Amino acid sequence: MCFLFQGKSPKKKQVKKRKKRTYQRQKQFCKICKKLVSQLPRHLTTHKETDPEMRKLEFLSPKRRTMFLSKIRKEGAYLLNTSSASTDVITSRPSVTKKKEEYEFCPNCKFMYLNLKKHLTRCKGIGSKKTVDMKPGYETDDMILIEEVLNNMKNDHIFELIAKDRLILEYGSRLLAKNRKEKNIFYHVATKMREVGRLVDQLRSQTQGSIKQLEQCLEPASFPKVVQAIKVICGFDPVKNTYEIPSLPTKIGFALKELKRIKNIWSNYSTSKYYTKRIIVTRSTTMRDKLSERTNGTRNVPYLKHPT
Template sequence: MKKEDGSRQYNKKHHCFYCKKVVQKMSRHLERMHNDEMDVSKAFSFPKNSKERRLALDLIRNKGNFEHNTDILESQKGKLIPFKQPKKKTEGQKFLHCVYCYGLFTKRSMWRHFQVCKFKPQDETRDKGQGKTRVQALCAFAEPAPPGFSDVYWKFLNNMNQDKIAIAVKKDRYILEYGYRLFKKNERVISQHQYVRQKLRELGRLMLAAKKVAPVNTIKELIKPEKYSHVVTAARCLAGFNDETGKYKCPSLARKVGHSLLALAMFKKSEGLKARDKGTVQDAEEFAQLYQESWKFDALKEEASPSNWKDLSKVTLAQVILFNRRRAGEVSKMPLSVYLSRDLSETHEDINLALTEHEQKLCKHFVRITIVGKRGRKVPVLLTPLMKECLDTLVERRAECGVLTENGFLFALPHSVHHLRGSDCIRQLVHECSGIKNPRALTSTKLRKHIATLSTVLNLKNTELDQLADFLGHNIDVHRKHYRLPEGTLQLAKISKVLLALEQGKLGKYKGKSLDEIHIDPNGS
C-alpha cells in the first residue's frame, strides 16, 4: 500500500520468534529485547549493513512468521504473513513455505524463488533441472501435518503434484483417514505408494466433480443412498460420458472410482460400527448395495482398447486361478485353441442316471476344459457362466484391442507375444482390496495347500480323495503325505478325546462310536 503522495507505506508487521509478539520493526525489536539469544547475538556480530547480517536477521524473521502461519493453517482462521504481500485478498491455499528460508510465497512464484533462495544448499543451487511441480511438492513438506496424522504420512502425501486435486484431498478429512489406513497397510511396500496416491487423487477428482453437481463439503456426505444419483453423475462427468453415443471417454476411470467408493463405503461402515452409530452403518450398507446392483461399466463392450482388454484379462485370470485352485503358471499359459475347442456337448443320458438332480444341475452350470499341467499331465479347469462370458468377450475383441495374431495365449498381452502372469494379477488385486487380514496368504500355492488340507475334514473316501488329487494335479501318495492336516492338529482334536475319556473313566460309554461321534469337554462335561 502507498501513501497519498505516492510514496511507499511501511506497515507490514511480523511475528517474533521468541516473544510471540507482532512487531513492525523486527531488527530493532530483536536488538532491544532479545540480544541475549544466541542466533540474535550472532546476527548482530556481523558488520552493520553487511550481507551476512541481513541474511541472519531475515532467517529469524521468517522463522517467526512461519510459526505464526503454521498455527493459522492448522486452525484455518486468521491472516497469514507472506514474504511479499499480494495486492488483493488471496486464499491461503495458493501459498507455500520455502523449505529452506521458511518464507511464504505464492505457488506460482515459488519456482522462481527457488532458483535464487540464499539459504539453499550450494550443491543444490547448481541444479537447474527441478520443475515447477517438483519444487511445489518439495516445499509442501514444510506444511504441518493435520492432527491425528504422522509426519511420514504427510510427507507421503506431499510427494504428489500440489495442484487443485491435492488440495481437495488434503481438505477432506475423510479422504485423509481412508488414505492413512491404506498407507499404514502398505507403508513398507514402497512399490505400492504411487498406487495409494493414485487412489486418493481419484477420490479428489471425484470430489471436485461432485461439487459441481450438488452442494457437498466432504466425500463422506456422498456415501449415502440419497446421494447415489449425484455420485453416478459426477463419475460419468469424470469419465467423459457422452449422452448421445452412450460411451465413455475413459471407462476404466469410472470403474476404478467405483472400486474406491465401495472401499470407502466399507471404511465408513467400520467406523460406524466402532462408534456404534447405526445410521452411519445403514447408510454405508445401502450405498454398497446400490453400487453392487447398478454400478456396471462394461468397459470392454463400450470401448475396445488395449487397457480395457488387459484389465478384464487380469480379473478373469485371477478368478479362474482362485476358483479352481490351479497353479498360476498353468492357467496363464492356457492356449487360445484349448478354449475354442472345448467340449460343448451335453452330458449323456446314461451318465445322468448315476448323478443326483443337484449334480446334474452343476454339470449344466459349469464348463470344463483341459489344459497341460505339471510334468505334462492333463488337468481340468472349471468355468462359471460369468467367467465364460468374460472369456468370450476377450476372444471377440482380440484384434480390436491390439492382440497380435501370432500370440496364441488366451490371456495374451496386447502388442506382445507374451502372456499375463497370474501371480502378478492376484498380487495386484489383493492390494486393491481393503480389509484383508492376511494378504500374503492369497497366493495360488497356499490356496492349493488350503483346499487339500481342509478336504481331510470332509472324511472323503479313497476314490473321492483320488478324484480331488487328480483334479489338483497331485500324485495321490504325495497328496496324502504332504497335503493333510498336521499331525499335531489331529492329535489335539481327535486323540485327546480318548485320553480325556480314559482319565474320566468314561471310555466304556463310547463303545462302538467313531472319534467324530465322541463329544467330550475338557472341563469334564
C-alpha cells in the first residue's frame, strides 16, 4: 500500500507555463488640470472640492461610476489626441509600433481606434447625442437630475412635457436628494416622473389643451378630471370594478400628495415675503403713532421694546 502513494498520481495534469502577456501601460489625461496621470479615478478625487462635476462621483452606483469614469477618460483623451503639440495618443489598445496618424476618431464617443469599423458596431456614443439636442429646454438647474435622469430618458412626447414642467422637475429633484444612496435611484426617479407626466398628457388630451401644466391639475376644480384621467391610465374596468395595473392609482395618489406639498411650499414662500413686509409696516406705523402720542403728551403710552 505504501508503494502506491510514493509515486506521482497519473491523473495529475501537467500545467504548461504560459508566457506573461506584455502590454504597454499608458497614462490617462486629466481634462481638468491638463496632466498625464497613472491612476485617473484616484486622481479625480483630488478635484472633488473644486469641480462640481467630480463631486457627484461619490453619489453614483458602481455601474454608473464606471460609465462616468469612462466618459471622463474619453473626454481627456480627446483633448490630448486633438492637440497638435503632443505626439502622444491615448487609445483602448496602445501599440508601440503604430503612429498617431493610423488611428481614427469615433464620431460618437470621440475616442481613437485602430479598427474603427469594428468599434462602431458596439459604440453607443456616451452622452453625446442627447446632451446636444435637449440642453436648452430644462426648467431646472439640478445638474445630476439633468445628466443622469433626463439625458437617459426615452425621447418622446412625455419627455418633452416633463422637460418644460417645473413642478415635475422639482419633484424629481427632491426625490433624488432624498434617496441619493439607493440602488437604481436614477431609474426610480425617471419612472416616478414619467408616471406623473403620463397623467398630465392624458389630462391634456381629455381637456383638449386647456390643462397644460401639472400645477393646473392640483386645483380643486380639476379633481374630477384627474380621477377620470387616472382611470384611463390604469385601465379601469367599470364592469368588473378592477384596474389593469392595480398599484398605479396608489402610486399616482402619493405622488400628487407630494406635489401638492411642494406647491404649497412655493406659494407659502412667495406669500411669506408679502406678509412679513406687511407685518413690519403695520408694526412700525402703530409704534410710530404710539410714540408720537407719547411725545405730544396726549396719551400716556409706555415705551415698548417688542411691539405686539
